[in-house]
Amino acid sequence: MLLPDYYEFCCRVKLIAGHDALEKIPELLAAKGARKPLIITDKGVAGAGLVDIVSRAAGKLDPNLVNDSVPPDSDLKVVHELAKLYQENACDALIAVGGGSVMDTAKGVNIVVSENATDLMAFSGVGALKRPLKPLVAVPTTAGTGSEVTQVAVIKDHDKHLKMAFGSYFLLPDIAILDSRMTLTMPPFITAMTGMDAMSHAVEACYCLQKNPLSDAHALAAVSLLYAYLPQAVNNPSDRDARLSMAIGACLAGMAFSNSMVGLVHNLGHATGSVCGVPHGLCMAILLPYGLEYNLHKREEAIAGLLLSMAGPHIYKETPEEQRAQKVISLIRKLNDDLHAKTGGRHARSLSEVKDRDGKPAVPREALPQIAQAALLDGASVYNPEETDYEDNLMVLEAAWEGKPLDRAKVKKG
Amino acid sequence: MARVREISSGRKPLKRAYVAMFLWFTGRAIQAAAKADNQVKSEFEALPENFTFSLGCLPDGPWMVVGKKNGVVKYLGGKLPEKQHVRLAIKNLDAGFLILSFQESTALATTRNRLVTDGEVPYALAVIRILDIVEVYLLPKIIASLAVKRYPKHWSVARKLKGRIAIYTRALLGL
Ligand SMILES: NC(=O)c1ccc[n+]([C@@H]2O[C@H](COP(=O)([O-])OP(=O)(O)OC[C@H]3O[C@@H](n4cnc5c(N)ncnc54)[C@H](O)[C@@H]3O)[C@@H](O)[C@H]2O)c1
Ligand SMILES: [Fe+2]
Numbered sequence: 001m002l003l004p005d006y007y008e009f010c011c012r013v014k015l016i017a018g019h020d021a022l023e024k025i026p027e028l029l030a031a032k033g034a035r036k037p038l039i040i041t042d043k044g045v046a047g048a049g050l051v052d053i054v055s056r057a058a059g060k061l062d063p064n065l066v067n068d069s070v071p072p073d074s075d076l077k078v079v080h081e082l083a084k085l086y087q088e089n090a091c092d093a094l095i096a097v098g099g100g101s102v103m104d105t106a107k108g109v110n111i112v113v114s115e116n117a118t119d120l121m122a123f124s125g126v127g128a129l130k131r132p133l134k135p136l137v138a139v140p141t142t143a144g145t146g147s148e149v150t151q152v153a154v155i156k157d158h159d160k161h162l163k164m165a166f167g168s169y170f171l172l173p174d175i176a177i178l179d180s181r182m183t184l185t186m187p188p189f190i191t192a193m194t195g196m197d198a199m200s201h202a203v204e205a206c207y208c209l210q211k212n213p214l215s216d217a218h219a220l221a222a223v224s225l226l227y228a229y230l231p232q233a234v235n236n237p238s239d240r241d242a243r244l245s246m247a248i249g250a251c252l253a254g255m256a257f258s259n260s261m262v263g264l265v266h267n268l269g270h271a272t273g274s275v276c277g278v279p280h281g282l283c284m285a286i287l288l289p290y291g292l293e294y295n296l297h298k299r300e301e302a303i304a305g306l307l308l309s310m311a312g313p314h315i316y317k318e319t320p321e322e323q324r325a326q327k328v329i330s331l332i333r334k335l336n337d338d339l340h341a342k343t344g345g346r347h348a349r350s351l352s353e354v355k356d357r358d359g360k361p362a363v364p365r366e367a368l369p370q371i372a373q374a375a376l377l378d379g380a381s382v383y384n385p386e387e388t389d390y391e392d393n394l395m396v397l398e399a400a401w402e403g404k405p406l407d408r409a410k411v412k413k414g
Numbered sequence: 415m416a417r418v419r420e421i422s423s424g425r426k427p428l429k430r431a432y433v434a435m436f437l438w439f440t441g442r443a444i445q446a447a448a449k450a451d452n453q454v455k456s457e458f459e460a461l462p463e464n465f466t467f468s469l470g471c472l473p474d475g476p477w478m479v480v481g482k483k484n485g486v487v488k489y490l491g492g493k494l495p496e497k498q499h500v501r502l503a504i505k506n507l508d509a510g511f512l513i514l515s516f517q518e519s520t521a522l523a524t525t526r527n528r529l530v531t532d533g534e535v536p537y538a539l540a541v542i543r544i545l546d547i548v549e550v551y552l553l554p555k556i557i558a559s560l561a562v563k564r565y566p567k568h569w570s571v572a573r574k575l576k577g578r579i580a581i582y583t584r585a586l587l588g589l
Contacts (some may be wrong), residue, residue, distance in 0.1 A: 006526045125535050165535065210525040261525070376543075377536035382524055387564035414564035 007212035010169050011255045013138075013149045017178040017248060019240055022057035025095070025137065028175050032135040034093030036062075038086045040106045041097045042070040045141050048185040054097055054139060057179075065089060070098065073156040073163065073273065073280070074105040079120055083112035093135040096173075097182075099194065100145030100154070100280065103138050107153035107171050110136050120155070125379075126167040138173040141182045143233070143246035144194025144281055146201055146254015148176035156274065163270045165379055172258075178247040180240045188234045189346040191246075192339040193281030195230040198250035199332075200265050200284035202226060204291060205256035206306060207299040208263045208383040219256035223309040225249030230335070234342050263384030265291035268393060268400075271375035276363045278354050285336055286351055290396050292329045293406040297413060298385040300325045307331075329405075350403025368397045387414070429511045433471060434492070436514045437478035439585060440469070440548060441489035444480050446584030447548050448487035451577050454547055457540050458487050466490070467500035467533070467541050471510040489588075500533035500541050516553065516561040520545065550574075551581045 016024050029037060039061055041051055046068040055061045067085060069078055086094070086109060096106035111123050114133035123129060138148035147153070153166040186194070202222035205215050226249040232242040268290075269283035292303055304324035308316040310331055319327050339347040348354040356362040363371075372393035375381065381388050392412065399406045447454040458465075461482060470477030470492075479490040479498070494501075504510040509528040512518045520542060523529040531538045546562045550569075559565040583589075 004526070006528075008527060125531070125533065125538070127530060127532065209521060376539065379535045379539065381539065382521060382542070385563070387562070412564065412568050414559060414562075414567060 004212050007210070007214075007259075009212060009214040009259045010151070011149055011172065011258065012169075013172050014175045015149070015178065015251070016175070017244065017251075019180045019244065020057075021177045021179040022054055022139070022181070025054070025058035025177065028137065029093060029135070032093060032174065034135050036089065036091045037065070037093040037095045037137070038082070038089070038091040038109075039066040039095045039097060040070060040082060040102055040109065041066065041068045042072075042099075042102050043068050045098045045102065048141075050141055050182055050185065051097055053181055054095075065091065070102045070105045071158075072101055074101045074108065074154070076108075076120060076155060076157045076159075076164075079105055079108035079112060079155060082109045086113045093137065095137045095139065097139045097141060099140065099142035100147045100197075103140065103145065103147035103173075104153040104155055106136060106138070107147070107166070107173075108155050110134055111166070111171075121164070124164045124166055128166075129168040129170045131170065133170050135175075136173040137175045137177065139177045139179070139182060140247065140250070142186060142190065142194040143183055143243070143250040144197040146198060146250050146257070148173055148178075149251055149254040150258035152258060154270070154280075161274050162374075162377070163274045165270075176251065178244065178251060180244040180247065183233075183243045183247060184238055184240065186237065188237060189343045190281075191237065192230070192234050192343050192347045193279060193285055195226060195233065195246060195250070195281075196285035196288065196336070196339070197281040198222065198246075198253045199226045199230070199335075200269075200288045200291070201253035201257040201262065202249075203288060203306065203332075204262040204265055205253065205260040206302050207292075207295050207385055208257075208260050209385055210383055211260040211302070215256045215260035218252045219260070220306070220309045222249045222252035222256060223306055226253065227310045227331075227335070231338060231342075234339060261383035262380050263291060264294055264381070264386075264388060264396070267375050267378050267380035267384065267388065268371070268396060270378045270380065271371045271393075272351070272363065272397075275371045275374050276354075276367055277356070278351075278362055282348055282354060285339070286348060286354075286400055287396075289329050289332050289336075290400050290406050292325075292332070293408055294388075294392075294396055294411055295385045296325055296329075296408065297411070303328055351397070351401040352403065363401065365401060368394060368401060371397055386411070426507055429507055430476065433507060433510045433514055434476040437470060437476055437492065440545075440552070441478040441480055441491075442585040442588055443548050443552055443581055444544060445487055445489045446581045446589060447544070447551060447577075449589075450580035450584065451547060451551070451573075454544055457544050458482055459485075461537065461540060462499075465537070466495055466498040467502070467537070468494055468498055469502045469504075469545070470494075471504045471507050472530075473506075498533070500531070500538045502538070502541065502545075503530045503532065504528060505530065516549075516557050519561050519563065521563050548581070551578050
């Protein structure tokens with residue numbers, strides 16, 4: 001492996017993992033000197049009874065300080081409303097119980113209350129934060145985004161149809177609790193797509209420009225856990241060990257990409273989510289094979305290396321060197337096919353297969369140019385190994401819409 | 415054993431002069447490219463009126479400032495304005511020399527945290543695209559290939575040739 005001559009790696013999140021990790025919360029909060037946490041969640045998570053489990057394990061939570069108003073993909077306005085609630089009640093910490101939408105909302109709220117800001121937008125981009133924020137405890141209920149250990153928050157401005165990214169080491173939560181009870185209730189369809197989000201983090205971490213030996217170590221460990229346990233967690237939702245393994249896999253993937261950053265898959269995925277409202281995980285599942293194909297000529301060795309983590313030493317050895325990268329791509333496609341079958345078709349494999357709530361196609365072909373354009377506004381492109389312009393974006397989106405492999409001869413090379 | 419040394423940019427007159435000269439010329443070339451290259455032109459058209467950005471070295475320069483007023487893109491000299499939309503700041507003069515003498519691509523410099531971007535992301539991305547195009551015009555292929563992720567082989571010969579002549583002439587004359 002080529003060692004970069006300079007890199008940074010930071011993951012200073014205290015991690016508690018286990019089948020009974022939640023019980024540790026009171027002690028951890030006390031150590032932070034926090035007495036009055038605001039609990040942020042969403043209706044799906046609260047409806048699944050997860051806040052009750054946290055409440056039972058962590059000692060009674062004040063029902064007035066539990067708020068479930070987070071919408072999918074988070075929301076700029078909700079962030080400001082929750083910040084107001086925090087300030088009016090003189091809270092001194094935040095507990096996020098939910099998936100990426102909830103955890104990222106909590107990060108946004110934390111920026112507003114810690115900086116006494118009137119507009120969260122003033123802190124978008126990388127490096128705008130200059131000092132530590134209030135204590136934040138992240139309790140992920142999906143095994144996907146890894147937001148519990150990332151320095152990133154993605155918050156949507158639903159009025160402008162734009163997903164905004166925030167990056168800073170100060171956005172790393174103080175504490176992350178991985179408890180298998182939190183993901184047992186996740187339906188197979190959500191398990192599948194959020195699991196593929198985690199997979200996309202691990203895989204993109206292996207080929208993006210800021211990769212380094214430490215991010216690689218985390219990413220490869222993540223790939224092997226996720227690849228082994230995702231089908232198991234979908235098949236048997238109440239398998240506690242599979243759930244905990246997925247939680248740890250997603251967390252490792254988060255640690256990896258938070259330092260290596262992500263590329264084309266997230267770049268186009270954020271844009272597809274912004275323009276058509278497709279859930280993030282589904283975008284990732286569909287686009288992941290294309291990210292690999294598009295960057296293959298620049299990152300063949302790194303991609304080929306993934307085969308060992310996915311398929312094990314036997315298949316790795318049996319596969320001729322020049323076919324390994326291609327094999328990785330076909331295994332990812334196969335995984336998507338299996339998840340498609342196991343979720344009664346809800347796990348879409350192409351953009352044309354994605355349905356909205358009313359069962360209508362969510363991504364009309366005519367929307368692809370708009371998505372390709374929106375991707376030019378997203379920072380993930382910087383970290384992608386190969387350049388991407390409007391036409392490149394459109395070419396990849398069209399292939400992903402049809403669900404056909406990318407014609408690699410058409411990828412422009414320098 | 416290496417001892418820690420105070421590094422002051424003031425004591426590197428040659429590097430400083432090179433970086434300053436490069437920035438001066440790039441600033442004028444951007445102004446030129448905004449007229450001579452359609453892609454740079456449309457990137458600027460999409461940016462708001464009075465859009466201003468700068469590129470330079472921390473802590474005390476040199477800097478290059480470019481802005482758009484009444485639809486016209488102009489090199490605004492080396493003095494940082496009070497307010498600007500995007501600032502691309504290179505960590506120090508040494509890193510500036512590395513990047514601006516094209517021993518390190520802008521993308522790699524970003525990933526190595528040597529180039530710090532301030533401002534809204536969509537604007538910053540537009541500035542990076544503009545800089546990449548201008549570098550391709552200014553530099554011979556062998557050097558530009560190091561400075562950008564993908565050398566645009568797919569540009570037409572006409573675009574490369576005509577653009578290069580127009581941009582060099584305009585930049586030298588300050589048009
Ligand atoms: N910060 C980061 O590093 C990062 C990384 C990737 C993605 N993201 C962002 O995260 C968001 C997506 O997060 P997500 O994929 O976790 O989904 P999500 O948080 O939007 O949740 C999806 C749905 O699943 C439900 N749900 C969650 N956990 C459940 C459980 N245990 N049981 C039953 N239902 C449950 C929720 O109520 C919701 O309806 C996107 O906005 C994406 O951009 C952030
Ligand atoms: Fe993601």
